[in-house]
Amino acid sequence: MSVEATVITAxxxxxxxxxxxxxxxxxxTMSSVEIDAENMExxxxxxxxxxxxxxxxxxxxxxxIPSISGVLFGAFLIENEIRDQFGVTFDGLVIDYQGRLMNECTATTSNSPFCRLLVKHGMTVTKEVK
Amino acid sequence: MLDAYIGVLVLWPLVAGLLCLVLRSPGARKALVLLTSAALAVCAVGLASQTPFTANPNFLASEGTLKVAEALAIVFPAYFLLRGLMEKHALVIIFSCLQLALAIWGMMNMNEPQTVQNAVVCDGLSVTLALVVAIIGSLIAIFAIPYMQHHEDHLKLAKSKQPAFFLVLLAFLGFMNGMALSNDLRVFEACFEATTLCSFLLIGHDNTPVARQSAFRALWMNALGGVFLHSGVLLVQKQFGVVDIHAVVNPALWTGASMLPVALIVAAGCVKAAQMPFQKWLLGAMVAPTPVSALLHSSTMVKAGVFLCLRFSPVLTNTTIGAILALSGAFTFFAGSAMSLGQSNAKKVLAYSTIANLGLIIVCAGIGTPVAVAAGIVLLAVHAATKGLLFLCVGDMEQTIGSRDLEDLRGMVGKSPVTALAACAGALGMVLPPMGMLVGKWATIEAAKSNPVVMALILLGSALAVVCWVRFAGTLMSGKPLPTPEKAHHSSPLTNMPLMTMLACAIGLGMAAPWIDALMLPNADAASVFTTGWGLMPPLFIVCLLAWMVGMKVLGRQTAVPQASPYMGGLPSAEPGTFVGALGKNWALTEGNEYATEIFGESGWTKFAGTLAGLLLLAMVGGAFI
Amino acid sequence: MARTVIPFGPQHPVLPEPIHLSLVVEDEKVVEALPTLGYVHRGLEMLAVKRDFNQMIQIVERVCGICSMIHSLCYCQGIEEMMGIEVPRRARFLRTVWSELHRMHSHLLWLGLFADSFGFEALFMQLWKIREKVMDLNEGTTGNRVIVSVNVIGGVRVDLDESQIRWIKDTLVDVEAGIRKLQSTIMNDGTVCRRTKGVGILTKQAAYDLGAAGPTLRGSGVAQDMRQLKYAGFDEIPFEPVVETAGDSWARGNVRFRECLQSIDLVRQALDKLEPGELAAKVKGKPDGEVVTRVEQPRGECLYYLKGNGDKFMQRVRIRTPTFANIPPLAAMLPGLDFADVPVVVLSIDPCISCTER
Amino acid sequence: MNLTTFYLAVAGLILAPLVGGLVSGVDRVVTARLQSRLGPPLLQPFYDVGKLMSKIIAPASHWQGMFVRWALVASLAADVVLFAGGDVLMCFFIQAASASFVAMGAFSGSSPYSKLGAQRELFQMLCYEPIFLVSVLCMAKAAGGFDANTIMNAGAQPLLYKMPFIIPGLVFVLLVKMRKSPFDLSACHHGHQELVRGVFTDFAGRDFALLEVAHWADVVVILWICSFLWATGPLQMVVVALVALFVIILIDNVSARLTWRHMVKVAAPLTFVLAFANLMWLYLE
Amino acid sequence: MSFLKKSQIKSPWLLHFDCGSCNGCDIETLACLTPVYDIERFGIVNVGNPRHADVLIVTGTVNPRNAVILKNLYDQMPTPKLVIAVGACGCTGGVFREAPNVLGGVDKIIPVDVYVPGCPAKPEAIMDAVVAGLGKLKGILEGSK
Amino acid sequence: MKMLPTVLANLFSKPVTRNYPTFVRDPFPNARGELVNDIDRCIFCGTCSRKCPSQCITVNKEGGQGIWSLEAYACVSCGICVMSCPVNSLSQKKTYRPVGTGRVTVTLTGKLPEKPAKKTEKPAGAKPAQPAQ
Structure with missing residues (x-):
């Protein structure tokens, strides 16, 4: 089963x-999920x-992708979190934590904690220790 | 000898000022100011050692002097009128016209009054004022030498205006002394008007639009005061035919007589002492260079006003006028303190505090008992020293950092420790026991025993003052100075010497309050000073000394150890005085005082207090008819 | 004007949990407030890589200790929906009982902290004294005080016997009496009202637009409660959301207070409806597919987005907690407040930072 | 100064902090009981101070030690003045000096909480000083003098009969001075407030211990002056002080903390007006 | 034992810092203050200011962001000081040991004197821990005589 | 002032404080406390180590003997291991694990069973009962 949703473009x-x-x-809220090595939703x-x-x-x-925090202020926190976790950049974030909302280090495409999920199960995740 | 002392005190400043004008060289000016200061101090102390005494120096008692005084009564208003016409300042024109009219009418219609017995009658009050003028005033004049140099350097003037400035400054001291010592109402009045002129010139010295506006405001208010004084004097002359001040202030003279002249004279004193609703001229005086504001606020000008009230206090005892005067003084004390609380401009804090404390002295005058008057004299002396110190400190700090806002003075103790600590000492000396200001206030409260409203107002005002001054001192002591571009600090011996001497005066006078009080009281009361409340003071001084020693020891010990980082909820700081806060930014630990502007805002209080004080003043004049 | 910058938190006595607010105040009025999160962030959604979908129950329970039971309930519900498992009736009502007990202890805890934030220590003590009884109920019935660990996929793992049901009912009588005694203090006490009424007003429209959840939303007059979705036992228990209209801290406090009483009632009803039966359904297979499931936590609406791919490890466990949704309204409420009211307003959304940051 | 006065003064120096510590201990036990707790031992405040004395910590500013000592000396001096039967007004002014030094010490620290605490401390002074002093004026008017001795020997009739309206004011002052709800604005006893420990935030270790002692001394002074209301004998005075203490603890436990705006705008003016009305009444009588 | 030393045992003041716990241990720590447990019987007060605290109670796992805060708070406390790590997370990282943003137990950052196991630790256990910590302190103090 | 009756009632009634070290309340019958392993019954199957959400149990079968070790302070007392233990060698005490001044790892060594034991039927879980109060 999957969640009913209208597909939309950026x-x-x-x-x-x-x-x-x-x-x-x-x-x-907004839920972000990794689809495969290159794509996410x-x-x-x-x-x-x-x-x-x-x-x-x-x-x-x-x-x-464009930020919706201009329309809905409440989205700024969610978008910042997604930026943290997946390295997605939001255009026009009203309060931009620059990818440091939760983490100390900025998430990038190659180094965003939640993007390693699908590489292979059980694979060890290197902790971001500074 | 006495005549010589008096001569130096009254005339020499004028001469020295004129020499300044003529010689124009900075070196000569410096020498002259220093010489004048030394001479004034020596002569004032010489006089003090002889007090009480009467004297008849020729240059004050002669017929010529009286003619000059009478002429001045016309010349001054005429000059004011001229300036008013040039500036097209309606109020100045009106009041100087009035003054002129009164003077001319008086000359036409008044009979020659009784000859004044002694041209100079020096009592505790006179000599205190003379000492204050001679010592505090001179120190300010010395301070002005490097200050004005720096001031003009800053303004980049093509032609120095200092000679004229020092002429007025020094002459001011002479006129103040003349006023303190003369026993002839006409001479007194001439000197009184001369101070108006001097202050007008000094406030307008920089000749900026703001300065001019302030100068003319000061002028019209003081011209109004002049009208009050002159009409009062004329009435006295008319009623009793005497102009001998000490004869006039004899309560016996006034039994059954109309009190209107006294009310008018006292009202003139109130204007000069910048009592509400006339506080605005003194606030405007802040735009002048620091030595001017220091002079006006501490040792001259406003002190002339309270001096006048204190002088007339014997006739105010147990009269309606006296009661209302005390009430209005207490109210000014309260309102001034409240307004000083809402200010972040350091000079405005000082100004409102001056207004408030003068109100307190006016309360003493209104009560008029010997104990109250003695307390008033203590307040007068201590306030002059302390407030002078504070003004000089603020002026010095202003030149250091280029701002007079209390918020910018935060943490000055790190930038110019000597000045800042002196200012702290002054600020705390304004409110804390066992220093003279607090003790004087306390004596006033106990002297005002019969008037609960006055007492309550003083208590309210004193609480407000404590907050204001502790905050002032605390802000200077504040831990982390804000990063401001450092400027070279001009610290010449001529800046530091007056500061340190003034500090010594402030503390010394503050501590000497009980003894001054004892000196000012009639013998019978003087004996009891140390057995009643004031007796607490000497032991307290010992406690103070102990505390001082302990404090210094601990200070020495704690200076040696490194300071802890501030508590910031555990947040790290990338550099001192900042923390890493929201958005990962470096946030500066900015601090600001709370001024509670919605409660102590200036404009609201000005309206409210001005109206109420104005009504009180009217009531006082009206009280003469009851 | 004289501005003061206050580093409020992360360690601060009125904040039980670390959150940082960089406050700029002027005469003790807040002119700017920016929050910083991340002091409790663990990244536990990510633990789905290393813990199988059964072990994840224990992980999501520890998203937040105060609403642990409801987190695992939501998670289990999602997995059950994904795998098409029918939860036995008894288990559904038992889940209701514990979830309402949790709500009760959470609200009592919060009311206490709220009281503490405006300096009412005795009220704090009194509320926590009552709360201890609820904690005893938790411990006595499940074996642990805070994190009860009763949910398993397909049902619950702990049962209640008759004596326990009686004990719960008896204790609830005490609890209710205790709470009712404090009603007038929380609702009408002069000093309390002065500190809470009109403080931190969130209008109905703003609350809705900013995405507020739970009592924060209901305190602003929006009657929305996920229990209306009739999950667990709520399909058979009549339920009306508690609503206040004022939108200030007082209203939010009152919503929670009245929900306490409501929870007592709900527990009683759920206990009455308990019938002998299975505790848990058998689970076969691995979760596959995606599902969005919502429950009502003490702090509001909680949404789980779960995605499985037929493996024993979940592909994505996305947890959207109520406090996360309430942070933007908080940020909108702070400017203009008295500094003294900042803790009151911060606590009035019942911040659960460990939920927010996971 | 005669010998008795001297002995009394020495007694004030030594006894006041001890009594103050005990008062604080009683306060904590009673508070605990009101909250249905057992509470700490009676002597706990002394242990606290002893503990703080033996702590090693860097000062937040090197000025603090000096101000703390000055505050302590001032507080003790106020005690001594009162014990020796001196002028009550001056006694209170000296105490205000102590509070000022505490505020100065807080100002000289570097944490924003400490500065805000100092500001609030000053606003509190602004509020309680006039009220308290007007109350003292009432007593002085009724007793005919400002000296503690005079007021205590005012006569057979308790002063309370003549000044019922100063009671709210005195309660207000006590609440502020003892740092109790609803007016524990600048620093509350347990530190659960938005200003952390407000004016005390930056003080630590020995400095903090000495401040605690100074606070005890202050409390004794205020309680004693309150007990003038029924000064018909030492026992009665002790009873009045204890009753006052209990009332304060009770109020602390039944009210939330208010804000300083409320204190400055409502609470203080109201109590001041009441106390002032009482003063006027005494004068017009 | 002198009065001052005895006082150190009799008056431990707490600073509680939540380092990333699930709230379970936090509320149990808070519960210690409340009537049923009333930790003030031992002279313990929750002060919330590191400069006044003697005992640092840390709940929860450490992550890079709060590690700095924890260290700062620890450094700001006067000596002698005790650190109590509460709960499985505080002791070792608990269930979150392997989460991406977790460094581990409190002892990775600051020395811990007493470990309190449990998830969450019971209030009684926290009281035990304080007593144990004070015992340790007493030993140190007696040793330094 | 609405709180007045409550606080006064508190003053005149016995405090609810349990004087903890002097008075220790009996634990609830089903309390989940310290995890213990009856090593003699343990078959070192490793189920507990696999099921543990905290991953604090390790089971090692090396050199002919089994080592069951528990990182004691990481245990979250959830009871999953107890539930899943096929031979009921694991159990939980009713009291919590005592505090310690250093990290504790419980290591138990036992003999490996001859052959993997048959999975026995798990008895009904700990019987919940009313607590002693």
Missing amino acids: DKLVAEVTRLHNEGWRLV ILYHFDKDLKLTNLRLSLPKGGT
Whole structure:
């Protein structure tokens, strides 16, 4: 089973989010997930009267997508976290922690903790020890 | 000998000032100022050793002097009027016209009053003022030598205005002395007006638009004061036909008579002492170079106002006018303290505090009992020394860092320790026991026993003052100085000497308060000084000394060990005085005082206190008719 | 104007957990507030690489000790949905019981900390005194005070017997009496009201737009509670969300206070509905697919996005916790506050930083 | 100064801190009981101070040690003045000097919490000083003198009958001075407040211990002056002091901490006006 | 034993720092202060300011960001000082040992005097730990006589 | 002031404080405390080490003897190992593990069983009961 979601592209993202916002949908969160070595997905979960609607955005790792924090201020924290974990750059983040929201070291495409997940299970992850 | 002393005190400054003007060379000016200072100090001390006494020096008692005094009563207003016309300043024109009219009317219509017995009658009050002027005033004049040099260097003037400046400055001291010593109301008035003129010239010295505006504000207010004084004097003359001050202040004279002249004279004193609602001229005086504000605030000008009130205090005892005067003084003390709390401009803090403390002295005058007057004299002397010190310190620090904002003075103890510590000592000396200011305040409270409102207002004001001054001192002592570009600090011996002497005066006078108090009291009361409250002071001095020694020892020990890093919730700091905070940025540990502007904001209080104080003043004049 | 920069936290006596706020205050009024997170960040979502989907239950329980039971409930629910497992009825009600006990202890704890943030030590002590009874219930029924570890995929692993049910009911009577005694203090006490009423106002619209969750959202007048989704035993227990409309700290406090009482009621109802039956369904296979599941934690709506790929290790465990959603509203509320009210407002969203950062 | 006065003064020097420590111990035990706890041993404050004395820590600023000693000396001096039957107003002014030195020490530190604490400490002084002094004026008016001796020997009738309205004021002052809720603004006893320990944040080790002793001395002075209200005998005075202490602890335990804005704008003016009204009443009587 | 030395045993003040725990141990540490456990019986007060504290109670795992804070707090405490690592995470890193942003137990950064096992540690255990730590301190003090 | 009745009631009633070192409350019957291994029964199958969420148990079978070691302070007392132990050699005490001043690793050495024991039926879990209060 998979989560029902409208597939969306990066260029239509902000317009779609604005539409949902205007229709009274509340941003619950965004979930990022790694698909394979090159690609990942971000799911935008919106809620209205306990119903969820989702947007699915595929993007290459380390890519750049527009930030929705301009429309929904609440998204800034989520986007910063995704930047931390996956090295995705968000264009127009209202408060930009530069990839240091949680981690001390900045995440990059090659060095973002959550991107090593799919390399192979059980593979040891080198800790970011400074 | 006495005549010589008096002559030097009154005339020599004028002569020296004129010499400054003529000679123009800085070296000669320096020598003259130093010589004048030394001469004034010696003569004042000489006088003090002879007090009380009466004298009749020729240059004060002669017919010629009186003619000059009467002429001056017209010349000064005329000059004010001229300046007012040139500036098109309506208020100045109105009040100087009034003054002129009064003077001319007086000359036309007044009979020659009784001859004054003694041209000089020197008592504790006079000699205290003379000492203050001679010592504190001279120190400020000395301080002004390097200060004005630096000031003009900073302004890059083509032609030095210093000769004129020092002429006025020194003459000011002479007129103050004349006022303190003369026993003839007409001479007194001439000197009084002369101080108005001097202050006007000094405030406007820099001739910037702000300076001019402040100077004219000072002028119109003091011209109004002149109107009050002159009308009061004329009425006295009319009522009793005497101009002998010591004869006038005899309560016996006033039984059954209208008190209006006293009310007017005292009102003139209040204007000169920058009591609310006339505080604005003194605030404006801050724009002048530091020595000027120091002089106006501490040893001259405003002291003339309280001197006048204290002089008339015997006739105020147990009168409606006295009660209302005390009330208005107490209210000014309270309101001034409250307003000083809301200021971040260090000079404004000082200014409002001056206004407040003068209010306190006015309370003493209003109460008028010997104990109260003695307390007032103590306050007068100690305040002059302490406030002079504070002004010089702030001025010096201002030249060091280029700002007079309290926020910028934060941590000055790290940048120019001597000045900052002197300022701290001064600030704490303003409010903490066993220093003279606090003790004087305490004596005032106990003297005002019969008037609960006055007592309560003084208590409120004193609490506000404590906060204000401890914060002031604390800010200077603050731990981490902000990074400001360092400038070369001009520390000449002529800056440091007056500072240190003033510090010694402030502390010395602060500690000597009980003895000054005893000196100022009639013999019967003097004996009891040390058996009542003041008696606590000598033991407290011993405690102070002990505490001082212990403190110094610990200070020495703690200076030797490295300081701990500040508590910042455990955050690391990349460099001293910063922490690594949100967004990974380096945040400077900026600090700011709390001014509670919504409570102690200047504009609101100015309106409220101005109105109320104005009403009180009217009530006081009206009280003469009750 | 004179500005002071205050490094508020990460170690600070009113903050039980490390969060840093770089506060700029002017006359003790906040003009700028920027949060820093990451002092509790462990990256435990990532542990899914090394722990199989069963062991992950223990890991997600430790996302946050205070709502541990509900985290594992949410996780198990997601896996069950993914694998199509029907949870036995008894297990569903037992889950309800413990989740509500957790909510109760969490709210009591929070009310205490809230009281402490505005300097009401006695109230803090009193609330924690009552809370100890709830903790005893936890320990007595599950064997551990805080992290109860009762959930397994397919159901629960601990049962309640009759005497325990009676004991719970008896204790709840005490607890309820204790809480009710404090009602007037929390709602009407003059000093408390002065510190909480009108402080940190979050309007209904702002709360909705900024994505606030839980009592923070309900305190602003939005009646949204994930228990309305009828998970666990809530399909058979009537449920109405607690709502306050003022949107200030007082309202948020009151929502939690009333939820405490509501939880007592819910526990009672759940206990009454307990029928003998299986504790856990058998689990076969490995999770495959993706699922989004939501439950209501003491702090609000919690969302798990789970993705499995038929392996014993999950591909992605994405945990969105309520405090994470409440940080932006907090950042929006802080400017303009009195510095003294900062802790009150920070605590009024019931910050659970270990949830936020995981 | 006669010999009795001297002995009394020495007694003040030694006894006041001891009594203050005991008061603090009682305070902690009673507080614990009100919170349904057992609480620490009665002598705990002394252990705390002893512990602090033996700690080794770098000062946050080298000025602090000096200010702390000055504060301690001032506090003890205030005690001595009171014990020796001196002027109550001056006694309180000396105590204000002590508080000022504490604030100065806090200012000279480097942590922002300590500075904010110092500011609030000053605002507290601003609020309690006039109220307390007006209360003293009431006592002085009724007793006919500012000396402690005069007030204590004011007559058979307790002063309380003439000054019921100064009680809220005195309670306010005690709350502030003993650092109790709702007015523990600049530093509260247990440090659970937004300013960490406010004015004490930067003091540590021996400096902090001495400040604690100074605080004890302060509390004794204030409690004693409060007990003037029923100064018909030593026993009555002790009872009044104990009652006052209990009331303060009770209030601490039934109220939240307010903000300084509230204190400056509402609480202090209100109590001041009440106390002042009482003063006026005494004068108009 | 002199009064001053005895006082050190009788009046340990706590500083609690949450280094990345799940809150379980934090609330149990807080619970120690509350009526049922009332750690103030031993003269213990939670001071929240390292400059006043004698005992540092650390809960949770260390990550690179809070390691700096922990070290700072430890350094700001006056000597002699005790460190108590509470809970499985504080002692060793617990379940989070292998998480990407975790360095391990508290002893990786600062010396730990007492370890309190448990997940979360019970309030009683935390009290035991303080007593054990004080015992250790007493030994040191007696040794230094 | 609304708190007044409560605090006064507290003052005049016995404090709820348990005087802990003097009075130790009996642990709840099902409390999950210190993990112990009856090494004689242990078959060193390694189930516990695989199931442990904290990965604090290691089982080694080298040189003909089994070594069961537990990183004691990393144990989170979840009881998973106890549940999954095929021979019930693992159990949890009701009391928590005492505090220590150094890291503790419990290492138990036992004889390996002759052949892998048959998986026995697990008895019903620890019976929950009402705590003694």
